[in-house]
Structure formats: C-alpha cells, structure tokens
Amino acid sequence: MAVLKVTGLEKVFGEGRLAVTALKDIEFSVQQGELMALLGPSGSGKTTLLLCISLILEPSSGHIMINGQDIYKNGWTGVDIRCFRRENIGFIFQAHNLIPFLTAVENVALIMTLNGVSDKAAKKQAMELLEYLEISHRARALPGTMSGGEQQRVAIARALANQPVLILADEPTAALDTERGMKVMGLLKKIARERGTAVITVTHDHRMIAGFDTVRELNDGRFIITP
Amino acid sequence: MNLAAKDVLMHFGKFLATIMGVGLLLTIVLVMNGIYRGIVADGVWLIQNTETDLWVVENGRGGPFNEQSRLNTDVYKSVAATPGVLNAGPFITYTVQRDIAGRNQQFTVIGFDVFSGLGGPKNIVAGRDIQSAHYEAVVDMKLGVRLGEQFRLGVHDYTVVGLTKQAVDTMGNPLLYLALHDAQEVLFEQDNQTIYAAEAASLQKLLDAGYSQDQAQRLLPFFSSPKNTISAVLVKLAPSTDVSDVSGNIHDWLYLNVFTPDEEIQLMIGGRLKRIAMTIGLFRIMLVIVAIVIIALIVYVITIEKIRSIATLKLIGASNLVIMRMIFEQSITITVASFGVGCGLSHFLQMSGKFPRSLEFLPFDTLLVFGVMLLGGSIASLFAIWIALRTPPSLALGG
Numbered sequence: 001m002a003v004l005k006v007t008g009l010e011k012v013f014g015e016g017r018l019a020v021t022a023l024k025d026i027e028f029s030v031q032q033g034e035l036m037a038l039l040g041p042s043g044s045g046k047t048t049l050l051l052c053i054s055l056i057l058e059p060s061s062g063h064i065m066i067n068g069q070d071i072y073k074n075g076w077t078g079v080d081i082r083c084f085r086r087e088n089i090g091f092i093f094q095a096h097n098l099i100p101f102l103t104a105v106e107n108v109a110l111i112m113t114l115n116g117v118s119d120k121a122a123k124k125q126a127m128e129l130l131e132y133l134e135i136s137h138r139a140r141a142l143p144g145t146m147s148g149g150e151q152q153r154v155a156i157a158r159a160l161a162n163q164p165v166l167i168l169a170d171e172p173t174a175a176l177d178t179e180r181g182m183k184v185m186g187l188l189k190k191i192a193r194e195r196g197t198a199v200i201t202v203t204h205d206h207r208m209i210a211g212f213d214t215v216r217e218l219n220d221g222r223f224i225i226t227p
Numbered sequence: 228m229n230l231a232a233k234d235v236l237m238h239f240g241k242f243l244a245t246i247m248g249v250g251l252l253l254t255i256v257l258v259m260n261g262i263y264r265g266i267v268a269d270g271v272w273l274i275q276n277t278e279t280d281l282w283v284v285e286n287g288r289g290g291p292f293n294e295q296s297r298l299n300t301d302v303y304k305s306v307a308a309t310p311g312v313l314n315a316g317p318f319i320t321y322t323v324q325r326d327i328a329g330r331n332q333q334f335t336v337i338g339f340d341v342f343s344g345l346g347g348p349k350n351i352v353a354g355r356d357i358q359s360a361h362y363e364a365v366v367d368m369k370l371g372v373r374l375g376e377q378f379r380l381g382v383h384d385y386t387v388v389g390l391t392k393q394a395v396d397t398m399g400n401p402l403l404y405l406a407l408h409d410a411q412e413v414l415f416e417q418d419n420q421t422i423y424a425a426e427a428a429s430l431q432k433l434l435d436a437g438y439s440q441d442q443a444q445r446l447l448p449f450f451s452s453p454k455n456t457i458s459a460v461l462v463k464l465a466p467s468t469d470v471s472d473v474s475g476n477i478h479d480w481l482y483l484n485v486f487t488p489d490e491e492i493q494l495m496i497g498g499r500l501k502r503i504a505m506t507i508g509l510f511r512i513m514l515v516i517v518a519i520v521i522i523a524l525i526v527y528v529i530t531i532e533k534i535r536s537i538a539t540l541k542l543i544g545a546s547n548l549v550i551m552r553m554i555f556e557q558s559i560t561i562t563v564a565s566f567g568v569g570c571g572l573s574h575f576l577q578m579s580g581k582f583p584r585s586l587e588f589l590p591f592d593t594l595l596v597f598g599v600m601l602l603g604g605s606i607a608s609l610f611a612i613w614i615a616l617r618t619p620p621s622l623a624l625g626g
Binding site for chain 1: 228230233234236237238535536539540542543544545546549619620621623624
C-alpha cells in the first residue's frame with residue numbers, strides 16, 4: 001500500500017521572467033515499510049521536495065497523497081494541514097533539533113501532548129519508545145549533556161511518538177561518525193520493517209546508500225534515477 | 228507540559244539575573260513614587276498639624292511657607308480684636324543649620340505663643356509641651372537629642388521637655404519648637420562684630436546728613452534692624468463664625484493676606500511641590516519606559532535564542548497557541564517577578580528607616596506602575612510573538 005504518492009509535482013518560485021522552477025514532473029510513491037533515499041547535489045531541489053512532502057510548501061501544481069488523502073484537494077485550512085502533519089508525519093533532523101530545555105523523555109512526550117494525550121500517559125509511552133531505541137537510560141538527561149548519537153536516537157523516538165505513517169529524515173547521519181551513522185541507519189531500517197513506517201531520507205552520505213530499499217536522485221529539480 | 232516553566236528552570240541563573248536587574252530598576256521607580264508622596268506628606272504636615280483656622284500673612288504674599296512673610300509681632304493683637312476671632316497667636320518659622328546633638332544639622336525652628344498655645348507641637352511621643360516662656364524646647368526625634376538633655380542654641384542653653392515623631396517642615400527637616408521670644412532671639416541674634424559694623428555704618432550716615440556726634444549717638448537705636456517680626460498670625464475663630472467674613476475683615480481693614488489651611492495646602496501643592504512633582508514624574512515616566520524597553524529586549528533575545536526550537540515546534544505540528552503561550556508566560560513571569568523584587572526592596576527601604584527622606588507608598592501608585600509594566604510586558608511579548616509566528620518551519624531543516 002502506498003503511504004505517499006506524488007504525481008505531476010511542480011514547484012515554481014516567483015512569477016513571469018523571474019520565475020524559477022525548483023521541481024518539475026516529480027512522480028514517485030513510497031510503500032508502507034519502504035526505506036527511500038533522496039540524493040542530489042546542493043540546489044537540486046531536495047529541500048524543496050522535502051518541504052512539499054512535509055506540507056510546508058504548497059506545490060504549484062500536482063498532487064500529494066499521504067495515507068490516502070489528497071492533501072491540497074480537500075479544501076483544508078492551514079490548521080487542518082498542521083494537524084494532519086502532526087498525526088501522520090515524523091521528522092528527524094540533521095542537527096537533531098531537540099528542545100534544549102526539555103529532557104529526553106519530555107522531548108518525546110511533547111509531541112504526544114500536542115495531540116491531546118495527558119502528560120502522564122505521554123511520558124509513559126515516551127519511555128517505551130526510548131526503551132525500544134535503547135536510550136531509556138538517558139531519559140532524564142537534557143540534550144546538551146548527550147552525545148550526538150544519543151540525541152539522534154531521542155530525535156528518532158520523537159519522530160515515532162505519534163505513530164506516523166511517514167518519517168522524513170533530513171540528513172540524519174551527516175553529523176555522526178560512520179559507526180554511529182550505521183547504527184542510526186540500522187534503527188531506521190528496524191522501524192520501517194517492524195512498524196511498517198515509510199522512511200524518506202535526504203542524504204549526501206554515500207556510505208549509507210546500500211541500506212536503502214529505493215534510491216532516487218534529483219538534479220535541477222527532476223529525478224534522474226527512478227528504479 | 229509548561230514549556231515556559233521548563234525553559235526558566237533550565238536557564239534559572241539568567242532569568243534570576245534579569246529579574247534582579249529589572250527589579251532594581253523598578254525599585255527606583257517605586258522609590259520615586261514614595262519620595263514624591265513623602266514630599267507631599269512632609270510638605271503639608273506642618274500645615275495640617277498646626278492648630279489654626281486661618282493663616283494671616285504679609286499683604287500680597289503667599290507666605291509663610293511658599294514665600295517669606297514678615298509681620299510686626301504686635302499685629303497679632305490687631306487680628307485678635309477682629310470680630311469673629313476667638314484667639315490669635317504669633318507664629319514664626321525659619322530654617323537653620325546649626326550644631327546640635329554633636330552634629331551640624333539642618334532643622335526648622337518654630338516659635339509660638341506658649342500661652343495661647345496656637346502653633347504648638349503635635350505628635351509629642353515623650354515628655355510634655357512647652358510651659359515656660361523661656362529656655363524650653365520640644366524637639367523631633369530625628370535631631371538625635373534625648374528628653375531632659377540640654378543643648379546650646381545661640382547664646383542660651385535649652386532643655387528638651389518633649390520629643391515629637393515625624394514632625395517635619397515642608398522640606399522634610401525636623402522641627403524644633405521654642406517659645407516665640409526665644410525663637411526670635413535665635414533668628415535675629417548677631418555677633419558683636421556685626422553689630423558694631425552696622426552701628427558704625429548708621430553713625431556715618433547720620434554724620435553725613437549733618438547731625439552732630441552727640442545727636443547721631445542718640446538717634447542710633449532707631450536705626451537698629453527690627454528684632455520683633457513674625458512670619459504669620461494664627462487665628463482661632465469663634466464658634467459659628469463665617470470664615471469668609473473674618474478673612475475679608477482682616478484683609479480689608481488690616482491689609483493682610485489670609486488663607487485657610489486648605490488654601491495653604493493648595494498653595495504648597497501648586498507652588499513649591501509642583502516643580503518637584505513634575506521633575507519626579509518625568510523621571511518616573513522615563514524609568515518606566517527604560518524598564519519596558521529592557522524587558523522587550525530581553526524577551527526578544529530569549530525568543531531569538533529559541534528560534535530554531537520554535538521552528539522545530541512549528542514543523543512537528545505545535546499550534547501557534549503553544550508558541551504564543553510559551554513566550555507570553557516568560558514575558559509576564561519576568562515582568563511580575565521583577566515587580567515583586569521592586570516592591571519588596573522599596574518597602575524594605577521604607578521599613579529600614581535608612582532612607583534619607585520620608586517614603587510614602589500609596590496602593591494606587593503601586594498598582595498603576597504594576598499595570599503599566601504589565602501592559603509593557605504584554606506589548607513586549609506581542610513583539611516577540613510576532614517574530615516567532617513569522618519564523619518559517621523550514622528553518623528547522625538543514626545543519
């Protein structure tokens with residue numbers, strides 16, 4: 001079953017003679033439990049595509065279907081889209097982006113409380129996720145006191161907090177050494193396989209490519225490899 | 228989960244330093260309120276605590292506090308003879324800088340007629356009123372003399388027979404009450420050298436005018452400066468007397484200015500205290516603006532420091548309300564806690580009694596400052612919220 005289906009996606013910035021086409025004719029789908037890599041040099045359109053799939057940038061044309069919902073054809077408001085994003089998409093960032101004044105368990109629980117789960121229940125579920133990712137021993141630690149690898153595990157736990165159907169990871173191994181990068185990739189694979197979550201990872205890191213089910217490369221706003 | 232509280236706890240030292248800094252600034256604002264109210268209270272204390280229905284002063288003058296007023300002592304007898312006047316007494320007031328209780332101090336001498344009792348001391352907390360025509364004094368505790376102690380003023384020694392508390396003149400100087408003639412002597416006494424010089428000058432004027440040496444010597448006493456002037460006459464009206472009738476009679480027949488105590492207070496507030504009030508008011512406004520600007524800058528800086536976290540929160544789906552609440556709560560926490568520090572310190576200064584001026588805190592003034600600060604803090608947080616809401620979620624992406 002396709003968790004994400006993108007058809008005829010085009011994104012143009014500016015108008016008239018100043019118009020710049022950042023993405024053109026983008027078509028692809030990602031299945032449940034699939035691990036997809038998105039490659040491309042700087043300026044190729046990776047971030048624009050990620051922002052479109054994240055539902056932060058509205059495409060100029062085309063369709064984005066996530067979990068069976070054609071996002072921009074439903075007449076949703078910005079609030080509806082934000083709620084949909086919160087419930088269906090998890091994010092992992094290159095710089096981890098944990099909230100520095102919250103402990104590991106609070107960082108994970110926060111996203112659940114945003115969805116209306118009580119503090120107590122959210123922290124219990126957050127602890128279970130930290131245990132799943134083998135980082136529960138650092139549950140009470142603040143991000144500033146954790147290593148990069150530990151922070152990325154907590155960030156992955158946060159991405160899983162609302163049991164999303166899709167995880168978008170923006171260069172999750174870029175700030176890690178090879179060993180820790182491989183461990184993170186192993187975790188993402190484990191999540192995809194065991195939970196059926198689709199994972200799209202933007203990466204420059206060719207060391208990690210072997211671990212992906214699908215690799216797509218962007219250049220000048222178009223896919224040049226579509227297996 | 229309260230994000231604002233978590234951030235405050237993590238950066239507790241920074242928040243505490245900020246709160247103490249802004250709190251000290253607010254202490255100055257509140258103390259300035261207290262100084263202003265204290266000046267007003269001091270300014271009218273003597274008027275409110277002098278037993279009189281009317282203040283009679285030199286014609287065309289706004290005395291005796293806002294402007295110097297000089298009357299011949301005997302004028303009080305003419306005032307006493309005015310229809311409707313039950314009693315009238317002479318009153319003199321002047322500020323001196325003399326050695327007393329081992330220190331050189333500024334204080335105000337009040338001279339009054341001990342037998343009519345008009346203009347005598349209030350707030351006597353120890354001892355008694357002046358009962359003798361000479362060499363007794365009632366002194367405010369601020370001067371540091373003890374009951375029964377003797378001190379020298381001019382050429383005589385005076386015994387402290389009573390102590391007052393918070394008895395001050397319009398500038399906050401402590402009061403020293405003497406019998407009228409003692410007070411006049413202290414005011415007009417001159418050293419021998421000055422007297423000889425004045426006599427020599429007068430003698431020369433008479434000789435230059437053609438008088439013989441003998442004639443000039445006999446005329447000299449008429450040239451000496453008057454030593455029996457007073458500042459005002461205090462009037463006690465007979466029951467059921469119309470104040471305006473008596474005032475009119477004194478003004479029209481004796482050519483003197485007459486003020487009721489309320490009019491004296493209005494003269495004081497509209498005259499001497501007006502400029503002080505405006506100066507302090509201006510400083511208060513400037514300090515409040517500075518405090519608000521500082522709070523705005525601090526809220527702005529702590530928001531900018533969290534801008535990536537805010538972008539992340541927006542990307543993971545936090546509502547604007549969550550972000551607004553976090554910023555608003557921090558801003559209000561800084562404002563309220565700073566105000567608490569300011570309020571506590573200013574009241575501590577008042578209670579310690581170490582502040583050199585009287586401090587009076589009125590709940591209205593304090594609440595007004597609190598309201599203005601709360602408004603300022605809210606505006607500051609709105610500015611920071613505006614920045615936060617404009618932050619694109621995409622800022623969370625990238626390294």
